[in-house]
Amino acid sequence: MLDFAGNPCFSVAIVIHQNTRQKFACLDIKFPLNKTLPPMAEPKVNDLMERIVSLCKRRGFVFQSSEIYGGINGFWDYGPLGAELKRNVKDYWWRSMTQRRDDVAGLEATIIMHPQIWEASGHTSTFADPMVDCLLTKKRFRADQIDPQSGVVYHYSGAEGGGKKSEEPFSVILVPGKNPESARKVAKQFYQQRGIADAVLMGERTEKVENSTRYNSENGSLLTEPRLFNLMFKTYVGPVESAENVAYLRPETAQAIFAQFKNVMEVSRQKVPFGICQSGKAFRNEINPRNFTFRSREFEQMELEFFIRPDEAVEAICGGVAKPAGASHPGHPQPNWGWEMWHKYWVEERLAFYESIGLPRASLVEYWQKPEELAHYARATVDILYKFPFSKRNEAGELTGEELEGVAARSDFDLSQHQRFSGKAMTVFDEELKVAWGKLDEAKRNDLANRYYETRLKYLTKVGEPADKAEKQARENAQELGKGYYVPHVIEPSAGVDRLALALICNAYCEDQAPDEKGNMEGRVVMRFHPRIAPVKVAVFPLLKNKPELVKKALEVRDLLRPHMTVFYDEGGAIGRRYRRQDEAGTPFGVTIDFDTLGEQGAELKDTVTLRDRDTMKQTRIKISELLPRLLERIQ
Ligand code: ATP
Secondary structure (H helix, E strand, O other): OOOOOOOOOOHHHHHHHHOOOOHHHOOOOOOOOOOOOOOOOOOOOHHHHHHHHHHHHHHOOOOEEOOOHOOOOEEEEEHHHHHHHHHHHHHHHHHHHHOOOOOEEEOOOOOEOOOHHHHHHHHHHHOOOEEEEEOOOOEEEEHHOOOEEEEEEEEOOEEEEOOOOEOOOOOEEEEEOOOHHHHHHHHHHHHHHOOOOOOEEOOEEEEEEEEOOOEEEOOOEEEOOOEEEEEEOOEEOOOOOOHHEEEEEOOOHHHHHHHHHHHHHHHOOOOOEEEEEEEEEEEOOOOOEEEEOOOOEEEEEEEEEEEOOOHHHHHHHHHEEEEEOOOOOOOOOOEEEEEEHHHHHHHHHHHHHHOOOOOOHHHHHEEEEOHHHHHOOOEEEEEEEEEOOOEOOOOOOOEOEEEEEEEEEEEOHHHHHHHHHOOOOEEOOOHHHHHHHHHHHHHHHHHHHHHHHHHHHHHHHOOOOOOOHHHHHHHHHHHHHHEEOOOEEHHHEEHHHHHHHHHHHHHHHHEEEEEEEOOOOEEEEEEOOOOOOOOOOEEEOOOOOOOHHHHHHHHHHHHHHHHOOOOOEEOOHHHHHHHHHHHHHHHOOEEEOOOOOOOOHHHHOOOOOOOOOOOOOOOOOOHHHHHHHHHHHHHH
8 A cells, every 4th residue: 555644544445445347447448459468457456546646646746745744634735737737627617617607706815714704604613523533543533434333342341450450441343253352352452551451351241233333443442422523723813822813714715705795796797696706725624634635624615606586586576486397407597597497507517517627427426415414504405426436335336426516505594694793784686676576466475575584584593593583584584575685595516626636637547558669569557638627738749859950840839839738848768658658647639740840751741740649549640830729629
């Protein structure tokens, strides 16, 4: 196993959940295999992720943070290729979510914000994970991520030895097939740690248990009772470390969007429905960072808050509320869309986004959270999962996937909370609603106002407002609706940059065979990134570096392409080796300047180059003047 100091459970995770069959079944070998060469060894079931991690380090996608000091658990740096990959992901997300839409505006807010933001959002009180510790090793786990175990539990009331006695109870689980002595050994270690040398165990009794999550699956030791642990990183603003100067590194980028909602709406002259998006750093003091960069303590998010009318307003204006009719994309947004249509729309838009950067639909899972899994304010949440090699498998042996993004219909909870805590109105005025309301008959008005009153009352009661205050407030809100005022509801697609980068790396990783200098087949690692997000778009090679005419022409081609894309110029080593280096970096195109380019084999070939496709390894001759449009078409 690779030694990634500070990330001890990574190796465990990949041993348990590894799959290579699926990945390597799709090998695309374009060249005939040299019969004398043994086929490339099928990677062992457990080492695909290990190979990917190794490539990430070797080629400079990801490094351990502070590596020269032994690393720091849960923090990762991106090397030259990783930095480009991440930048491409964020830029493409920004372009598709904001620049290519009329109805979304961007924001870039600070990481440290007024601490009351986190009171209003609920993070101070509820952004916590249950944590347990192993009583033997003190290793810490998230209680909800403990694998259930069945077996016989050995309970002890204490131990004595060397003139000392401990009456602290301890238990160990013994899974089927293991010798009871191993349970006793673990118990003795526990008491030895409490100063009892040569411990003689006391009061042994056994108990059968099924699917218990009270024991450490690594050594069988009892775990502590779960305790809640707030994941926010705390700091102090200013020189005095006092309670009133406490601030937090943001655990998500979304809250700044809510806090700046009014400002952005005003300056961008948007009207509901519209969205605000932001990408940037977020920090969570995760109990158990693991699976490489998947669960980190510092990471980046890409979040959109899309503000919509409450359904009662849509019904008043349009006479009805459209509901999703099937499983497919609901099409271009319409005025009669309620929250369900908008939610479905964003789920489909986001799935299409992932496909557009090369994640096949079959590698993604659309997981609809069950009612009991939903946050109390959420009406529906779809998690978009990617089938990572370390994902767990279901009973049918299929990878179940891990979350890349959550698309949540969050009602009007967030803005309402900031309205309550800041005392600033988060309502919008909707002229169309006011006009439409005036034309409704009384029965319809009462019906809509009553429904709106009920949902507002439910929210206000849930957040702890006293009954009389909640009723009064909800009644006022229902009256305001009739005048065209409401707090917008929100659909939130919230994605992680680092998880997506890791998914793209896992998805791109391929091993196949390619011919070496002499035409013999050899194994190659190729990163099949979609050209849109590939770190380097094109490599430019003069065939020989000691021919000044070739080098001069190659530099001209490099300078022609460089203003438009990332270009890597490489003149060192045999051309096959140079191709191989770019295959590993995932560079989709290679341009070679040879003697034909100089017109030495005929005037008709002058100023043509070979364009090599990374995936097919096919080379085509193309005029230099056609190179830029051809490449731009593929990378945009
Ligand atoms: P999880 O259940 O995996 O902890 P979450 O549901 O708490 O994730 P959200 O709060 O919905 O995550 O955050 C939105 C996105 O931010 C996630 O879908 C994920 O892509 C990313 N993200 C959240 N926590 C982390 C983390 N510790 N490391 C890397 N990315 C993260």
